[in-house]
Amino acid sequence: MDERLFGMEADFFKALAHPTRVKILKHLIDGEKCVCEFTEVLDIEQSNMSQHLSILRKQNILGSRKEGLKVIYSVNYPQVFEILDLVEEILVCQVNETLNLLSKKVKSRLSEITRDEI
Structure with a gap:
């Protein structure tokens, strides 16, 4: 794949890589x-x-227009919301995996404690 395309993809994700910008997008x-x-x-x-x-x-994720003195913003590509939804799904999976690992660890520790008491 062309290095320029990799760079463009990375720049796109960099533009999303701040909590405030994610909040802005979700607000839109x-x-x-x-x-x-x-x-x-x-x-x-x-x-x-x-x-x-x-x-x-700058990444053309948002567009703007003037309405009198107001500046109105909109998302140029609604697919960005799909990206954010996919990220949320991945995060939920990661949290669930971590919870499962912790649950197994707790059960193992409880089992050890119970054996030691016997």
């Missing part, structure tokens, strides 16, 4: 929103919000 799942709504709902300062929105726009 119901449709476009004014930037003023982000700062209120997500409790983020305007300057910080602008930096995160800029990163998402």
Whole structure:
């Protein structure tokens, strides 16, 4: 595969690789929103919000348009929500695997304790 494509893919994931940017995207799942709504709902300062929105726009993940004095943002590719859903599924699997391992470890320890008491 072309190295440029690998770089583009990595840059795309880098743009998603911040909790604030994930929050922004999830906030847009119901449709476009004014930037003023982000700062209120997500409790983020305007300057910080602008930096995160800029990163998402640079990767063309978000689009924007002016409506009077307001800037309205929307997701350019709804598939990004599928990516976020897949990541959540993977995280749930990882947590379940960890819980299963811990459960086995606890059962083993309890078994050891019970044998020692006998």
